[in-house]
Amino acid sequence: MHTPDKTWMNLARQHRDSQIYIQGVNSFLDFSERSGRTSNISCPCVKCGNRSYLDRDIVKSHLIVYGIRQSYTFWYCHGEKRSRSYEDCDNNELEGDNDEVEADNDELEDDNDELEGDNDEDSDNDVEDSNRGNDSEEPHEEAKAFFSLLNDSKEPLYQGSRISKSSTLLKLLHLKNAGQWTNTSFNMLLKLLKDEILPENSNLQDSYYECKKFIRDIGLSFENIDACKNNCMLFRKEHKDLQSCKICGLSRLKVDNSSGATIKKVNGKTIPNKVLRYFPLTQRLQRLYMCSKTAHLMRWHKDTRVDDDILRHPADSMTWKSFDENYKDFSLEPRNLRLGLANDGFQPFANGKTSYSIWPVILIPYNLPPTICMQSSNFILSMLIPGPDSPGDAIDIYLQPLIDELSELWKTGIKTFDASTSRHFTLRAALLWTINDFPAYANLSGWSTKGKLACPYCNKNTISMRLINGRKECYMCHRRFLSENHKFRKEKDLFDGTIEIRKAPELLSGKDILHQVQDLKEYLIPLATRGLLPNEVYEALVDLSKFFSMLCSKSIKKEDLEKLQIDITLTLCKLEKIFPPSFFDIMVHLSIHFPLEALLGGPVQYRWMYPIEQYMGILKTYVRNKKHPEASISEGYLVNESISLCSRYFEDLSVQISDQPETSLSIFSTIEELSTGTPYIYEDGDRERAHVYILKNCEEAEPFYKYEY
Incomplete structure (x- = not known):
C-alpha cells in the first residue's frame, strides 16, 4: 500500500492551520484507516506520543493543536511496513530505535510538549533507511563495551521480575540522593533487600561500592586532583608526585599545626589540603551520539533550523556564522559540538550565614x-572548584584540565560512533563563549570590572566620573551613542552642561564579551511605579522595561535589535536628565551594549545566568555531608547523570529527578521567595494584566494562541 507524502510534518507551528498541513493530516488518517484501523486510532501528537487510542476527529484536533512528533516519520503504529533493506540491516544499538511509544521514559522527552512541539526542533527519524543498511559499521571496541554493559544490565532483577537490574539500582540511588541517605544506611537497605526480601540469586548489588562501579563502568566518573591550598598550582602531570607547592612551598597534605605531623585517616591514608573534582568531558560527549534518541538531535542546527533574519538559537547568531566561515573544516561536520562555559559560585549549606563558596564549571552543548x-538534564558538570573561598583570579589554574581536553578535541578530535547512522566519525568540539555574572567576568577574562575602565566594550574609551562624597564611580555621557545630528547632543542645560560632539567608541574586534542583568525585573517596573512618579520619570522607566522585555524575547528579528540599540540610547539619555550621577553604575551603562551582544550571540536566554543559578540549586540538594560538600555533590551528580543516560535505553526506568511538581506550569518554575515588601492596593485591571502576562509567557499555552476548539 502506498504511503502518503510526509512533507507536511515539517511545517512550522504557525502553519498548522494551513491547507497543506490539514490535507496532510487527513491523508495520514485515511492511510491509517485503510490499514485496518477503522475504530480508535493511536494518536501520534506531541502530547499523546502514540500512547492513547482516540476517535479520528480527536486525533485530528490533537495533530493541529499540538503537532505531530517529528521523530515519528516511520508510521509503524498506523500500518506502514518496513522495507526489506531495513529488516536486513545490522542495528548495533541496544535499546531499539522503535520504542517511540515509550517516550515518557526518555529523560530528554519527559516533557513532550516542549521537546517536539516546536517544529524548529524537527529531528531526523531514528529509523534512517537511507543512512543504514550496507553502509553501517561495527562500533569500535569502547562503544561495544558500553553497549555490552548496558545489555547485561537489562537482565531482570530476579527470574520473573518486571524490572531490570540497572533500573532497580538507579532508582535506589535516586532515593539515596533525594533522601540524603548516608552510605551506611544505603548499605543496610541493600543488605535487607538482598537477604530478606528478594528471592535467592537476585542480581542486586551488595554494597554502595558495587553500585558506584556500575556508574564508573559506563564511563561516568570523576577524577580527584590535589591542589595547593593557596590556589598556586595543581598536582598533576609532571607535578603529580610533588609533596609541596613549587610556588609557595606549602605542603600538599594537611598537617597538625602543633606537632607538624601529617594528618591521616583511620585507614592510614593522607588527606590533601584541597581537591579539585574533575569530570572528564570526552566520554560524556561521545555518549550523546551513542543513543539514537539524542544522536539525530545533535545535527538539528544544520538539518532542520530555519535560516532567516530571526534569532531563535545561537546557531542564528553572528558569532556562530562567523565561526563557521572562518573554520570551514570544523563546520563541514555538523555533528561537531559548539559549547558554552558557565561559571559561578554558590553557598552549599542551608544555613546562609556559613561562609563557604563552591564554584562549579558547567558546559552547555548548543x-x-x-x-x-x-534543560538542566543536558548540562555537563565539568569540575567543582573547592571552597571555602572563591578562586578569584586563580580560576585559570583550576581550568587547566578542561583546557587541555578541549584543546585535544579541537585539534585532533576523537573517534565516535553515531547510533543514528551506525557509522563512525571524528568528533571535535569548540568553546564559543563563557557565561557568568559581571563580577565573575573579571576572573575569567582578566578585565577589571571596577574602576574607571570597567566597561569591556568601551575599553579605554570608557567615560566615568568619581563621586567624592559617595565614593562611587558613575558612567554617563550616553549622548555620544546618538546620531550626530540628534537634538539631545546640543541640550547642554538638561545634561552635564556641555555640548556632546564625541562619537561612540569603536568596538574591538575579536572580543567575546558577555553581560548579565539580573536585578531589573522588566515587567514589575511599570506596575510598581504607576501613579507614584512624575510622568517623565514613569515614561523613561517604562521605556527601559519595554527594552528588556523585547530583548529577552525567545526569538527576535535582527532589524528589531537595530531599533533596540537606538531605543536604549534614547532611554539612557532621558534617564540622565532625571536621575543623579549616582544612579549610573556600570550595570546601567552596560545595557547600551546589550542589543549588539544579542546580535553576536543570539537570544539572551541561551547565555544568561538564570538556568545556571537554578542548576546550582539542584547541586545544593546533593549535600548530605557538611564536612565534605564537594564530595557529596560529585556523587549526587553522577547518580542523576547516570539516570539521564540510562533512561534513554531502558524502557522500565522513569524517575522524576526534578523536585518541581509535574502539574506545575513552566512559568512558575523560576519563582523566588520575595521579601515582605511594601503593601500595595490592587487597582482595576491589575488582575487582567497579570493574567495576560502569564498567558503570554507560559509555554504550555502556546499551542492555543491561534486555535479555538
Whole structure:
C-alpha cells in the first residue's frame, strides 16, 4: 500500500492551520484507516506520543493543536511496513530505535510538549533507511563495551521480575540522593533487600561500592586532583608526585599545626589540603551520539533550523556564522559540538550565614534544539572548584584540565560512533563563549570590572566620573551613542552642561564579551511605579522595561535589535536628565551594549545566568555531608547523570529527578521567595494584566494562541 507524502510534518507551528498541513493530516488518517484501523486510532501528537487510542476527529484536533512528533516519520503504529533493506540491516544499538511509544521514559522527552512541539526542533527519524543498511559499521571496541554493559544490565532483577537490574539500582540511588541517605544506611537497605526480601540469586548489588562501579563502568566518573591550598598550582602531570607547592612551598597534605605531623585517616591514608573534582568531558560527549534518541538531535542546527533574519538559537547568531566561515573544516561536520562555559559560585549549606563558596564549571552543548538546549538534564558538570573561598583570579589554574581536553578535541578530535547512522566519525568540539555574572567576568577574562575602565566594550574609551562624597564611580555621557545630528547632543542645560560632539567608541574586534542583568525585573517596573512618579520619570522607566522585555524575547528579528540599540540610547539619555550621577553604575551603562551582544550571540536566554543559578540549586540538594560538600555533590551528580543516560535505553526506568511538581506550569518554575515588601492596593485591571502576562509567557499555552476548539 502506498504511503502518503510526509512533507507536511515539517511545517512550522504557525502553519498548522494551513491547507497543506490539514490535507496532510487527513491523508495520514485515511492511510491509517485503510490499514485496518477503522475504530480508535493511536494518536501520534506531541502530547499523546502514540500512547492513547482516540476517535479520528480527536486525533485530528490533537495533530493541529499540538503537532505531530517529528521523530515519528516511520508510521509503524498506523500500518506502514518496513522495507526489506531495513529488516536486513545490522542495528548495533541496544535499546531499539522503535520504542517511540515509550517516550515518557526518555529523560530528554519527559516533557513532550516542549521537546517536539516546536517544529524548529524537527529531528531526523531514528529509523534512517537511507543512512543504514550496507553502509553501517561495527562500533569500535569502547562503544561495544558500553553497549555490552548496558545489555547485561537489562537482565531482570530476579527470574520473573518486571524490572531490570540497572533500573532497580538507579532508582535506589535516586532515593539515596533525594533522601540524603548516608552510605551506611544505603548499605543496610541493600543488605535487607538482598537477604530478606528478594528471592535467592537476585542480581542486586551488595554494597554502595558495587553500585558506584556500575556508574564508573559506563564511563561516568570523576577524577580527584590535589591542589595547593593557596590556589598556586595543581598536582598533576609532571607535578603529580610533588609533596609541596613549587610556588609557595606549602605542603600538599594537611598537617597538625602543633606537632607538624601529617594528618591521616583511620585507614592510614593522607588527606590533601584541597581537591579539585574533575569530570572528564570526552566520554560524556561521545555518549550523546551513542543513543539514537539524542544522536539525530545533535545535527538539528544544520538539518532542520530555519535560516532567516530571526534569532531563535545561537546557531542564528553572528558569532556562530562567523565561526563557521572562518573554520570551514570544523563546520563541514555538523555533528561537531559548539559549547558554552558557565561559571559561578554558590553557598552549599542551608544555613546562609556559613561562609563557604563552591564554584562549579558547567558546559552547555548548543547543538541541541531550542526547547531542550537549556534543560538542566543536558548540562555537563565539568569540575567543582573547592571552597571555602572563591578562586578569584586563580580560576585559570583550576581550568587547566578542561583546557587541555578541549584543546585535544579541537585539534585532533576523537573517534565516535553515531547510533543514528551506525557509522563512525571524528568528533571535535569548540568553546564559543563563557557565561557568568559581571563580577565573575573579571576572573575569567582578566578585565577589571571596577574602576574607571570597567566597561569591556568601551575599553579605554570608557567615560566615568568619581563621586567624592559617595565614593562611587558613575558612567554617563550616553549622548555620544546618538546620531550626530540628534537634538539631545546640543541640550547642554538638561545634561552635564556641555555640548556632546564625541562619537561612540569603536568596538574591538575579536572580543567575546558577555553581560548579565539580573536585578531589573522588566515587567514589575511599570506596575510598581504607576501613579507614584512624575510622568517623565514613569515614561523613561517604562521605556527601559519595554527594552528588556523585547530583548529577552525567545526569538527576535535582527532589524528589531537595530531599533533596540537606538531605543536604549534614547532611554539612557532621558534617564540622565532625571536621575543623579549616582544612579549610573556600570550595570546601567552596560545595557547600551546589550542589543549588539544579542546580535553576536543570539537570544539572551541561551547565555544568561538564570538556568545556571537554578542548576546550582539542584547541586545544593546533593549535600548530605557538611564536612565534605564537594564530595557529596560529585556523587549526587553522577547518580542523576547516570539516570539521564540510562533512561534513554531502558524502557522500565522513569524517575522524576526534578523536585518541581509535574502539574506545575513552566512559568512558575523560576519563582523566588520575595521579601515582605511594601503593601500595595490592587487597582482595576491589575488582575487582567497579570493574567495576560502569564498567558503570554507560559509555554504550555502556546499551542492555543491561534486555535479555538
